[in-house]
Amino acid sequence: MFPLRRLHGRPGGFRRSAAPYLLAAPVVALMIAEGTTTGYPPTAAATAVSGALVLAALLVPPARLSLTAGFAIIASVALSVVTTQLAHRPESTPGMAEIGALLLLISRLVRRQPPLRAAVLAPAAFAAASLVLLRLPEEEWGRVGNYGGPALAFAALLAAALGGYLRLLDLMRERQRVADRQEQRLEYARDLHDFVAHHVTAIVAQTRAVRYATAAGQAPSPAELDEMLAGIERAGSQAMESMRGMVSVLRTPPGPAAVRPAGDLGGLRELVEGFAAGGPPVELALDPRLVHDPPGPEVGTTVQRVVQECLTNIRKHASGVSRVTVDIRPRSDEPELLEVVVTDDGQPSPHDDTGGFGLIGLEERVAAVGGTLRAGPRPGVGWQVAARLPLRH
Structure with a gap:
């Protein structure tokens, strides 16, 4: 009835799963001992069977609980009713072990x-x-009813309260588990977008440049074409490395840091130089104080994500861009805040009306470290993204 299966693959699994059955053995022995006090073998056997059914209801999987509990309750009630008609009754105890098991069953139900x-x-x-008390001799019913009845009712209320409390804990744990899984999915989605989309966008942009130049009758020279193809190859290799890193994260959850930057700002220059190699020039203004006293790892990572996403969006969505500026410095009026401002002087692409998840994920990242994000057109021409982040998080 209670198979101990699929236990050998988990360290200690057999011991943990067998423990309830080992603890049930002495309880069954106590039930048999209580039944033998009647001096009547059929009653002793019926008491043991009734108690064993209640114990079974405590041990079966939840999917079988209602059916097993129903049989156990019916068997216990039947035995109590039949015992009232018998001359052989227990003299000292009506089945206290079975009563305790029924109270535990209330909690589990x-x-x-x-x-x-x-x-x-x-x-x-x-x-x-309650009916188990009727298994005592009839002359004991009044005394047992006066004292045992209220005590049993109070114990049943405690058992029900315990079950309700455990049910609430289970519900809270399940909600937390769902929330954790959702946060994990969002984190993986942001990582996938940040690492892969950036490189794929570079490939698309450089391929378009070659096609447009060729279509305009200005085919690139062999040296220029080789440089463009080298950039495409480099971006593709980086995309593959990022994809392998993401697969590694999904297969081994303890290693997400392997695909995330260390959190300092040292990679910003390489990031903007890589963008400028296949696009408009980028002016990086990094406050020297941040080099000697960098922000915390989470804030530093978020700064890189803001810059990376902004450059990716410029490459994807803007046209006619001749200059991009990236300004990162503590605010003069609020020195505990770090401001990241990325601006360009381009125009939105007239053919690009598709929505994306980049800014959504970026807002989530910034909010996660206690910051705010604003994005919109600049006065006159161009686009600006500004993030305010706490220097220490």
């Missing part, structure tokens, strides 16, 4: 069953526990 089903089975389990 409240915790594991749907509300409507628990509302039916839990009171039935309490009724079965």
Whole structure:
């Protein structure tokens, strides 16, 4: 009835899964001992079977709980009713081990069953526990009812409260698990966009440049074509490396840092130089104070993401860009805030009306470190993205 399967693949799995059954063995022995106090073998056997069914309801998987609990409750009630008609009854205890198991069953029903089903089975389990007291001789009913009844009702309320508390904890853990998984998916989506889309955009942009130049009758010279193809090859190799890094993260969750930058600002110059090699020039203005006293790793990583996404969007969505500026410095009026401003003097592409997830993911990244992000057209011409981040997070 209780197969111990698929345990050998987990360290300690057999011990953890076998422990409840090992603990149930002495309880079954106690139930048999209580049954033998009647001096009547059939009653002793029925007591052991009834108690074993209640224990089974405590041990079966949740999917089988309602059916097993129903059988256990019916068997316990039947035994109690039949015992009232017998001359052979226990002299000292009516089955305290079975009563305790029924109280635990109330907790498990409240915790594991749907509300409507628990509302039916839990009171039935309490009724079965109350009827167990009738297994004593009839002259004991009054005394037991005066003292045992209220105590049993109080214990049942505690058991139901415990089950409700555990049910609430389970619900909170499940919600947290869902939230964690959603955050993990969003993080992977942002990483995939940041690492791969940036390089793929460079490939597309350089390929378009070759096509447009050729279509205009200005085919590039062999040296220029070789330089463009080298840039495409370089961007493709970087995209492949980033993709392998993402696959590594998905296969080995403890290693996400392997595909993320260290968090300092040293990679910004390489980033803007790579953009300028296949596009308009970029002026990088980095406050010297940030070199000697860099921001925290999370903030530094976010700064790189802001710059990378802005350059990617300029390459994808803007036309006629002749100059890009990247300005990173603490704010003069709020020195505890770091401001990252990326501007260009281009025009939005008239053929590019598709939405994307870049700015959405960027807003999420900035908000995660306690910052804010603004993006919009500049007065006159061009586009500007400004992020304000705490220097220490």
